[in-house]
Amino acid sequence: MKLTGSTAWTLAVTVLAGVFWAVAPALAAETRCGWIANPTPGNWWLTDRQATWILRTQGRDYEPLGMDRIGDISAGEYVASNGSYGYACACAHVDTTVFDGEPYITAIHSFDLIPLARCEKDPALPR
Template identity: 40%
Template sequence: MQPGNYWLTDKDGDWTISTQGKEGPTGMEYLVGFPSKEFINTNNSYGYGCGCILSEASKESKEITRIFNFKALPLRVCKTDPSLREKTEEIENVMNDN
């Protein structure tokens, strides 16, 4: 079991990948770290980055059920994506409040 909390935010909302103490979906090994300059640490091990995940998900539970691939992307990709602009600002505001 891999400890930690992982979420994905995209244009459709927030998705749970895994939560501490629970088994994550098949394919967690694809979630390798972000380059340090492309990850914003907010406190302890928490923070955010930008990436693309190829996955299966449950629309009902808003959970990622299987991960097929992951690619870390430069933060600017998410920050300048018009479909993510509102979500990116929301995440930054929440993280900066902590």
């Protein structure tokens, strides 16, 4: 089958649009670094310079895509604050949104624990 000029143009635009829509979510992701907290069962937050981003809240069915990328935060530098629950310092490449005035992480693309000292020394983060 031979493509005419207009058919080839339409095909090229369609392919480029498909590539854009596949790549666009990754382009919108942002890196957020700060305190990752799991203070009690089912509750997870990431507090950075801008906000405390909700990942999970006990009693709600909401959970961001990629939550399994967090893993066991007690495997790195970690502060136990409630039995086996606590907090660490981390950087995550995430998608975010604000819903009903609350900031949420909607997807986790990558997650890395970093030394506690980085969060402790950051004056923009709460103690």
